[in-house]
Amino acid sequence: MTESLLPPGVAIDLSNCEREPIHIPGHVQAHGVLLALQPTTLEILQASANTVAFLGREVASLLGRPISEMLAADALALLQAAGHDPNLEDNPLHLFTGPVAGHGPFDAVVHSRQGLLVLELEPSIGRAAGRPDMYEILKRGVARFQAAKSVNDFCQLVTDEVRRVAGYDRVMIYRFADDWSGHVIAESMAPGLGLESYLDLHYPASDIPAQARALFLRNTVRMLPDTAYAPALMVPQENPLTLQPLDMSCTFLRGASRMYTDYLINMGVRASLTLAISQGDRLWGLVACHHMSPRAVPYEVRSACEVLSQVVSLQIGDKKLHDQSAYRERIEATQRSLTARLVSGGPLSDALTRGAPNLADLIDCGGAALVEGGACHLVGQTPPESTVLKLASWLGLKGLDAPFATHALPSLLETKDASGTAVGLLAVPLSRTGNDWLLWFRPEHAHVVHWGGDPNKPVEVLSDRLTPRRSFALWQQEVRGLSKPWTELEVAGVSHLRVAILEFVLHRSGEIERLNADLARSNTELDSFAFVASHDLKEPLRGIFNYAHFILEDSDATLDAEGRARLQTIVRLSKRMQELIDSLLLFSRLGKTVLEKSSIDLDELVTETIELVLPRARESEPLISIPRRLPRVLADRSSLIEVFTNLISNALKYNDKVDKRVAVGFWQTGEPGFPLEAEGAARCFFVEDNGIGIAEDHHEEVFRIFKRLHAQGEFGGGTGAGLTIVKKIVERHGGRVGLRSREREGSTFWFTLGEEKP
Numbered sequence: 001m002t003e004s005l006l007p008p009g010v011a012i013d014l015s016n017c018e019r020e021p022i023h024i025p026g027h028v029q030a031h032g033v034l035l036a037l038q039p040t041t042l043e044i045l046q047a048s049a050n051t052v053a054f055l056g057r058e059v060a061s062l063l064g065r066p067i068s069e070m071l072a073a074d075a076l077a078l079l080q081a082a083g084h085d086p087n088l089e090d091n092p093l094h095l096f097t098g099p100v101a102g103h104g105p106f107d108a109v110v111h112s113r114q115g116l117l118v119l120e121l122e123p124s125i126g127r128a129a130g131r132p133d134m135y136e137i138l139k140r141g142v143a144r145f146q147a148a149k150s151v152n153d154f155c156q157l158v159t160d161e162v163r164r165v166a167g168y169d170r171v172m173i174y175r176f177a178d179d180w181s182g183h184v185i186a187e188s189m190a191p192g193l194g195l196e197s198y199l200d201l202h203y204p205a206s207d208i209p210a211q212a213r214a215l216f217l218r219n220t221v222r223m224l225p226d227t228a229y230a231p232a233l234m235v236p237q238e239n240p241l242t243l244q245p246l247d248m249s250c251t252f253l254r255g256a257s258r259m260y261t262d263y264l265i266n267m268g269v270r271a272s273l274t275l276a277i278s279q280g281d282r283l284w285g286l287v288a289c290h291h292m293s294p295r296a297v298p299y300e301v302r303s304a305c306e307v308l309s310q311v312v313s314l315q316i317g318d319k320k321l322h323d324q325s326a327y328r329e330r331i332e333a334t335q336r337s338l339t340a341r342l343v344s345g346g347p348l349s350d351a352l353t354r355g356a357p358n359l360a361d362l363i364d365c366g367g368a369a370l371v372e373g374g375a376c377h378l379v380g381q382t383p384p385e386s387t388v389l390k391l392a393s394w395l396g397l398k399g400l401d402a403p404f405a406t407h408a409l410p411s412l413l414e415t416k417d418a419s420g421t422a423v424g425l426l427a428v429p430l431s432r433t434g435n436d437w438l439l440w441f442r443p444e445h446a447h448v449v450h451w452g453g454d455p456n457k458p459v460e461v462l463s464d465r466l467t468p469r470r471s472f473a474l475w476q477q478e479v480r481g482l483s484k485p486w487t488e489l490e491v492a493g494v495s496h497l498r499v500a501i502l503e504f505v506l507h508r509s510g511e512i513e514r515l516n517a518d519l520a521r522s523n524t525e526l527d528s529f530a531f532v533a534s535h536d537l538k539e540p541l542r543g544i545f546n547y548a549h550f551i552l553e554d555s556d557a558t559l560d561a562e563g564r565a566r567l568q569t570i571v572r573l574s575k576r577m578q579e580l581i582d583s584l585l586l587f588s589r590l591g592k593t594v595l596e597k598s599s600i601d602l603d604e605l606v607t608e609t610i611e612l613v614l615p616r617a618r619e620s621e622p623l624i625s626i627p628r629r630l631p632r633v634l635a636d637r638s639s640l641i642e643v644f645t646n647l648i649s650n651a652l653k654y655n656d657k658v659d660k661r662v663a664v665g666f667w668q669t670g671e672p673g674f675p676l677e678a679e680g681a682a683r684c685f686f687v688e689d690n691g692i693g694i695a696e697d698h699h700e701e702v703f704r705i706f707k708r709l710h711a712q713g714e715f716g717g718g719t720g721a722g723l724t725i726v727k728k729i730v731e732r733h734g735g736r737v738g739l740r741s742r743e744r745e746g747s748t749f750w751f752t753l754g755e756e757k758p
Ligand code: ADP
Pocket: 646, 650, 651, 652, 654, 689, 691, 692, 693, 694, 702, 707, 708, 709, 710, 717, 718, 719, 720, 721, 722, 723, 724, 747
């Protein structure tokens, strides 16, 4: 009468099956009697309507009577003790095998629920000769299961063993997919019955609705001895103590949903036994036993089956691990190689996408990509760069902090085109900003799924009620637009790689920070040292100079020519040392002063500098030109004057041409002449001369402090600190400095000021 559970007027559709309250069916199956007792007085509050057949007494004569009247003393004592046992809550216990009300013997099983004692009596099939020893059966089963290597072998063994123990015509293992559809992965059938195989068939999720799956987790063995049983209604329907229908979640006699019995009948099945296999708190699959004629197995056998199904539940995880061990090892080995390459230096993109193994070797995929800082590095079969970058920004909008996996990417995007390389996508974010990603792609995996009946029509409407489909004939479905799904192992593998990369990147940025801090500290120390040393050296030096000078002036008469020449050398050398110390002082001050940047009209600044630098009276005035008006820049004014003073005076100084020419100018980024090394800067300034030029070998050396390419007397002398100071100033502005030169033809010194390309 389960169909009456739907209130009148409720539309009939599949969701009704999901809503059917199958734990309170209001009736029990025909193979036993159910009594709901008051827990202390043991008064019978409710009984199934089939008491006459089993106990020889009408329901009406039992209600309100204590069950003690019908039990032997020892059985009663057990029941009374059970009434006080807290472990009995939802947890059925086999109490005794013995007579009740002079009938039987019965297997009596009791549990408590809703504050009631629920007693189930099932005629006991005595321990007849030939009935197998359950302990032996279990021992043998468990030993065989342990030997199985793969999940498939294991499941096959389980079906054989369960069929041997429970004796059904067909035993199969039905495994749930993520969407709760089922797949028959192992089957054992009695020979000679001409049964058709269900192996590899799929069944829609609605065949075993959610509430039925939930009950399987609580009550792992479910027997239906006869699908065509006559239901025995509970009397009264509402329990007088709870004022509710009896919750039969934990009973073995629970009446079945009409949908379910019809389903089995349509399959040609007359009796069933189902065992649940779970993984943690999730139902993994079912061992489904079908018999073509009515069949009941004794309580003892069902208990053995229950233990077997628990052993299966415990072992399935192990077998799964074993199945994946080779793949797991490959993933781990690739991950180790990639991490080792990361650590050995070089950019992340080289370590992950160049050579072998690379990202695409980590897991089975068509290709992979690293998106980092707006750049895209591809390996293997992937969509084009522009598409990958778009995908990365699409993922970025999701604000993910964990892997994202789909085997139906086109259905999530507007394109819906599943012909490409990216039908499956597994992505892990590398940064919180959502800009950096590791991506793996899979192409479409077109395949055929065999369904047991049309999965789109799992039920039919029959007159006024819903009934399961009547045809279970093979129904082939061609699956398109999907890739192979990503497994837990693969998702875990990419997550581990992500952690390794993040740790490495963090470590590297920490190291760079440390090095920078060290460098800054030693620079400051050096600056202070140079400052203190040069400052303190000036004093004794002045003494040496003065005393040498005094001797020269005061003792001129007593000195011979050689003595005078030596003293003159002391004076000259100390003057020179004075100059060197002054340069050093200037240089060390540069590192200590704070840059005061302001907007400067460079044209004006250079014109003023030229005036300062140009010697006043000269016969052949050198031509210093500014070919085009110089722009405004943001810089420290006095530093910039220092830069141009040094560069322009060098351009004049190291020039042996009669017709000296110097040009001060700039290039915008992209203009011809813009130096490659200045890449990234908005503008590059230069001072060009037609002087003596500098040999290529010395291009770097000239920037070293006190490095001069000429003898002291040549080209007007100098300390060799000018270009070092220029370099320091430019670098403090965040710019670069360099030169281009041809010997005897001239030099072009260029610098940038840290203004970035727009
Ligand atoms: P200084 O001019 O005091 O010697 P610098 O640091 O300014 O020191 O220059 C270092 C050396 O680089 C100079 O001694 C000179 O040999 C060379 N040099 C600098 N500017 C030019 C130039 N425009 N043309 C040729 N050589 C140059």
